Amino acid sequence: MRLHTRRDVLRHAGSAAMFAAIASQVDFTRPAFANDKKLTGPINVLAWTGYDDPELIKGFKELTGVDVNVKEAQSNSDQLSLIRAGTTKFDIVNPDAVWTTKFAQSGLTLPLDPADIPSLGEMFAPFRDLSDIQYDGKMYGAPTRFGMNGIVHDLDKLSAADAADANVLWDAKLKDRISIVNWAELYILMTALWQGNPKPETVVGPELEATIARLVEVKPNLRAIHDDLGSVKSDLINGDAWVVWGASSDNVARVAREAGKNVALTLPKQKGVMWMETLQIVHGTEHLASAMAYINYMTSAKALSIMAWGKEQFAVTNAGVSKYLTAEQYKLLDLDKIDEWFANSIMGKAPDDEKAWADAWEQFKAA
Amino acid sequence: MTIADGPMDGSATAAAGAAAASARRARRQTIGGLLPIVAWQTLFFAVPMGILFVYSFWTMKDYRLDTTVTLANYVRIFTNPIYLKGFLLSLQVALFVTVVCGVLAFPVAYFIAKKAGRWRVLLLIMVILPFWVSLIMRAFAWRLLLGERGVINQGLELTGLIDAPFSFLLYSPTAIVIGLIYAYLPLYVLPLYASIDKVRDSWIAAAQDLNATPMRAFWEVTFPLAFPGLMVGAVFCFIFGLGEYVVPALLGGGKSLVIAQVIRMEFELRQNWPGGAAISMVLMAFIIALLALTLRWIRPEVAR
Numbered sequence: 001m002r003l004h005t006r007r008d009v010l011r012h013a014g015s016a017a018m019f020a021a022i023a024s025q026v027d028f029t030r031p032a033f034a035n036d037k038k039l040t041g042p043i044n045v046l047a048w049t050g051y052d053d054p055e056l057i058k059g060f061k062e063l064t065g066v067d068v069n070v071k072e073a074q075s076n077s078d079q080l081s082l083i084r085a086g087t088t089k090f091d092i093v094n095p096d097a098v099w100t101t102k103f104a105q106s107g108l109t110l111p112l113d114p115a116d117i118p119s120l121g122e123m124f125a126p127f128r129d130l131s132d133i134q135y136d137g138k139m140y141g142a143p144t145r146f147g148m149n150g151i152v153h154d155l156d157k158l159s160a161a162d163a164a165d166a167n168v169l170w171d172a173k174l175k176d177r178i179s180i181v182n183w184a185e186l187y188i189l190m191t192a193l194w195q196g197n198p199k200p201e202t203v204v205g206p207e208l209e210a211t212i213a214r215l216v217e218v219k220p221n222l223r224a225i226h227d228d229l230g231s232v233k234s235d236l237i238n239g240d241a242w243v244v245w246g247a248s249s250d251n252v253a254r255v256a257r258e259a260g261k262n263v264a265l266t267l268p269k270q271k272g273v274m275w276m277e278t279l280q281i282v283h284g285t286e287h288l289a290s291a292m293a294y295i296n297y298m299t300s301a302k303a304l305s306i307m308a309w310g311k312e313q314f315a316v317t318n319a320g321v322s323k324y325l326t327a328e329q330y331k332l333l334d335l336d337k338i339d340e341w342f343a344n345s346i347m348g349k350a351p352d353d354e355k356a357w358a359d360a361w362e363q364f365k366a367a
Numbered sequence: 368m369t370i371a372d373g374p375m376d377g378s379a380t381a382a383a384g385a386a387a388a389s390a391r392r393a394r395r396q397t398i399g400g401l402l403p404i405v406a407w408q409t410l411f412f413a414v415p416m417g418i419l420f421v422y423s424f425w426t427m428k429d430y431r432l433d434t435t436v437t438l439a440n441y442v443r444i445f446t447n448p449i450y451l452k453g454f455l456l457s458l459q460v461a462l463f464v465t466v467v468c469g470v471l472a473f474p475v476a477y478f479i480a481k482k483a484g485r486w487r488v489l490l491l492i493m494v495i496l497p498f499w500v501s502l503i504m505r506a507f508a509w510r511l512l513l514g515e516r517g518v519i520n521q522g523l524e525l526t527g528l529i530d531a532p533f534s535f536l537l538y539s540p541t542a543i544v545i546g547l548i549y550a551y552l553p554l555y556v557l558p559l560y561a562s563i564d565k566v567r568d569s570w571i572a573a574a575q576d577l578n579a580t581p582m583r584a585f586w587e588v589t590f591p592l593a594f595p596g597l598m599v600g601a602v603f604c605f606i607f608g609l610g611e612y613v614v615p616a617l618l619g620g621g622k623s624l625v626i627a628q629v630i631r632m633e634f635e636l637r638q639n640w641p642g643g644a645a646i647s648m649v650l651m652a653f654i655i656a657l658l659a660l661t662l663r664w665i666r667p668e669v670a671r
Contacts, residue, residue, distance in 0.1 A: 077635040080430075102638070106430040176534055182621060184636055224538045224620030231617075238516050240537060358637045365632075366449045366624040 037289035041066035045294070046073050046082055047094035048277060050145075050312040059306070060297050066290045074228075083108045083282055091285040092294055097132045097141060097276040098185065098350040104135035109280040111138035116292060119299040119318060126274075126342055127317040132349065133278055141278025142299045143317040145307065147248040148265065148334075148341050149186060149348070150272035155262045157242040163266035166194045169245055170214075174221045179232045179241035182225050184361035186246050186273065189348055191215050194270040201349040204356050212360045216367040225365070237261055248275065250334050254313050265334075272345035276317065308333050416651070423645035430638055440645035450629055450646065457626040460615070461608030464547040468604050469597060471548065472555035476596075477589075479556070480563040491560065494553045502550055506617040509546055513537040513618070538620030546614040551607055555600035562596025563589065598665050606654055626650060 045051060045068055052070040060068055071088070073079045076099045083093055084106065095103055103109040114120055120128065123143060133141040151163045157177075162168050169178060180187065192200035192211045203211055223241045226232050233252050235241035237259045244252050249272070253265040279298055281291045297303050301320030308316040309329055315338075322330055330336060351357040424436045444450050479490045497505060512518045513536040520532035535541055566589050574584040612627035621628070626646070633643030 075635065077638065080638060081634075102430050176538075219622070222620075222622060225622055227616055227621065234510075238514050240515050240534075355637070358632070361636065362449050362624070362629070362632060365622075365628070366452050 037292075039064050039066050039290045039293060040287045041290050042069055043067075043091040043285075043287050043290045043294055044088060045070045045092040045094070046079055046088075046090045047071075047092070047279075048073060048145075050307055050310055050314065051094065051298075053306060053310045055306050056298075056303055056310075059303060060294060063297060064290065064293050066287075066293070068294065080106070080108070089284075089286070090282045091287050091291040093280050093282050094144075094277060095141070095280065097143070097278050098348055100133050100140050100278065100280070101135050101350055103280060104138075104140050108283055109140050110283050110285075110288075111140055112142065112281065112292075112295070114139055117142050117296060117299060119296065119301070119320075122301060122320045123317050124319045124338055124342075126347060127276065129347075132276060132347055141280045142295050143276050143278055144298055144304065145314040145316050146274055146276040147314055148250045148267070148272050148274055148345060149190065149246040150249045150265055150267040150345075152236065152244040152247075152249045152253045152256065152263055152265050154236065154239075154242045155264055160264050160266050163243075163264070164269055166190075166268035166270040168268075169221065169243070170218055171221075174243060176221065176223050177242040178218070178221045178245055179223045179235040179243070179247070180225055180245050181229060181232055181247040182227050183246060185351060185357060186275075186348065187215060187364075188212070188351070188357055188360060190246060190273050193273065193346065194268070200346075202352050204353045208353075208356055208360055212364055215364045219364075219367060236263065246273075248314070251312070251314055254332065254334070267341065267344040272341070273348045274341070274345050275348050277314075308335075419644040419647055422641045423648050425641045427637075427639050427641060432641070440642050441649070443642065444646055444649055449624070450626075453624045453626040453629040454650075456623060457609050457611070460543065460547065460611065460625065461605045463544070464551060464608045465601050465604040467544070467548055468552050468555045469601060472552055472559050472600060473593075473597070475552075476556045476559035476563050476593075480560050480566075481568075491557075494556050494560075497549070497553060502613050503617070505550070506546055506613055509542070509549070509618055510537060513542055513545070537618065538622070540619070540623075542618040542620075543615050546618040547608060547611065550614060551604045554603040554607065558599040558603070559593060559596040562593040566592045595665055598661060602658060602661050606658070609654065610650065 041064075043066060047070055049072050052072060057068045057070065060066065071082075071090075073082065073094070076095045079093050079095055080099070080102060082088065083090055083103070093103065093109065100109075104111075114130065120130075120142065127143045127146070130139050133139055133143065151166070151169070153160075153163045158168070158174070168174065188203075188208075188211055189200045191214050192203045192207070195207075195211060195214060197203050197207065197211075223235060224231070226235075226247075229247055229252070232241075232244050232247045233255045236244050236252065236256045249265050253263050256263045279295045281288070281295070285291050298307075299318060301318045302324055304316040304318045305321040305324035308314065308321055309325060313333065315333055315335060321335070325333070325335075334341075422432075423440055424438070426433045426435070426437060426439060475494070479487055479494070483490050510517070514520070515532040515534055515537070517537070519536060520529075523529045524532065570588050570592075571584050574588045575581065579587065610627050611625065612631065615621070615623060615625050616628065630643050630646050630650075633639045633646060
């Protein structure tokens with residue numbers, strides 16, 4: 001049997017020469033992101049605001065040589081729609097953890113191997129619990145930012161002692177003074193939690209009806225149900241609202257304080273609810289190695305410290321950011337309160353029966 | 368046929384041929400002229416609407432489209448009281464705004480058409496000026512005016528007319544009405560202006576010569592002749608008002624569920640595109656039916 005013709009030998013020799021030429025272009029002194037896979041790009045990232053920080057993009061480019069295009073999404077739903085539409089080939093998507101199932105079940109994202117993301121071990125303790133970002137036993141997202149939902153109140157109008165009881169939101173003295181955002185799952189979850197359901201995401205049937213009835217009772221106190229966080233912040237700063245319920249409260253309080261308002265974030269004794277944002281890889285990406293490198297970069301303490309102190313100032317999940325932030329920045333980002341927050345809150349989870357919750361929210365809005 | 372008919376036949380044939388060629392040229396010109404608008408409407412109206420129409424017979428299962436044809440979405444629309452409530456609220460808002468805009472637009476249009484003289488063009492530009500800025504930006508600007516620390520409240524407080532700011536000016540039905548009237552008044556003024564402008568002063572003078580009082584001349588000459596413009600403005604106002612989303616959300620505070628918000632919830636909260644498509648189809652069918660009825664009514668009025 002003839003093993004190789006002269007033509008085969010020449011072809012293999014040509015391939016070897018081409019490989020050597022490409023390999024000579026690769027900088028093997030770069031970090032382990034590259035590993036044995038070639039980094040290609042540019043990568044397209046669909047994300048919440050803050051990921052387009054030029055310093056972050058520059059940092060990734062310097063590290064990997066890959067360009068990043070960031071498109072800002074307005075909501076989780078926006079992200080799902082755009083990825084599903086497929087008009088732009090996104091490589092990375094940035095949904096909240098509670099949307100992991102929707103993306104994974106739709107076949108839009110890829111499972112990740114926790115072993116490939118070393119920064120997972122540096123996360124604050126609650127973010128090492130992977131159950132929030134799993135679907136069908138596999139991990140789909142890497143946590144980046146998080147926030148706390150409680151009661152933000154103008155201290156000149158409502159004291160911290162009063163805000164320590166969630167029932168104050170139903171008090172007639174707050175008539176027309178509370179602003180919220182159009183975040184169905186959050187308010188149903190918080191109300192159900194405050195009604196004594198230890199696993200509020202499971203409420204259905206009569207329990208859900210009772211929750212909605214309670215939510216409807218708060219409606220006279222609502223100044224507005226906004227579609228965007230900016231309007232909620234404006235209401236508090238302009239004095240149109242005295243209280244902001246939920247709406248990523250820590251961030252609202254931070255922005256209002258910067259604007260000179262005397263506000264506080266209080267977690268009521270009935271507990272607050274946390275949210276967590278993730279980076280996930282889009283199914284069908286042509287730049288898998290680069291997408292993985294991006295996730296590793298963005299979950300690193302250094303990148304997250306840039307993100308945390310960027311224009312949006314959301315809290316971040318990597319505990320190692322303390323090395324890169326000043327003590328004052330760490331405090332202003334409320335990262336010094338993390339233990340207290342964790343002790344007085346639960347992580348928000350997706351409802352067991354999403355359809356029933358959507359119906360319930362519609363009922364609340366129409367009431 | 369006589370010999371004498373021969374040349375005449377030839378010229379008649381030539382004339383008929385020329386007429387046919389001219390007709391063909393006119394037809395080609397008509398088709399050529401219509402082509403851009405037909406292409407535009409096909410691409411940006413018929414095709415998207417066609418897609419929505421097809422979607423409306425599908426469903427979502429586990430966040431994926433199930434292309435089994437079903438009427439379930441339509442059944443849900445007519446059996447869910449929340450949809451009806453949202454639709455009735457939108458209807459109420461649209462009717463109210465149409466009537467108020469009509470009442471306000473008539474004197475404005477009349478003044479510009481009949482009394483403004485050399486200021487007419489400037490006034491018309493002022494009417495359409497707000498359209499140069501997006502409605503979202505204009506709605507946000509109204510927030511600055513109507514808020515508790517807004518220009519109006521601060522002005523009233525400074526002048527001592529009130530002790531505490533009015534909170535009902537923003538995030539209230541009042542704010543929605545102000546926002547919608549502001550947004551749609553120009554849509555009413557322009558067609559009304561066009562109609563009133565065509566009413567010749569000599570016709571009004573003739574009515575007055577025949578002993579008609581100015582009021583009678585207005586009701587029997589000006590108003591009937593301006594009526595088509597009034598109807599066109601009303602149709603614009605009503606259709607836009609019915610599907611309005613921005614103003615109730617930004618100035619009304621999003622506390623009332625109008626039909627446009629219901630549609631958005633279907634697409635966003637439920638991720639139920641077929642459900643949202645079905646509601647959009649029903650809303651569009653309602654608007655088309657209304658438009659057809661109005662046109663049927665307007666045409667004889669215009670002819671008259």
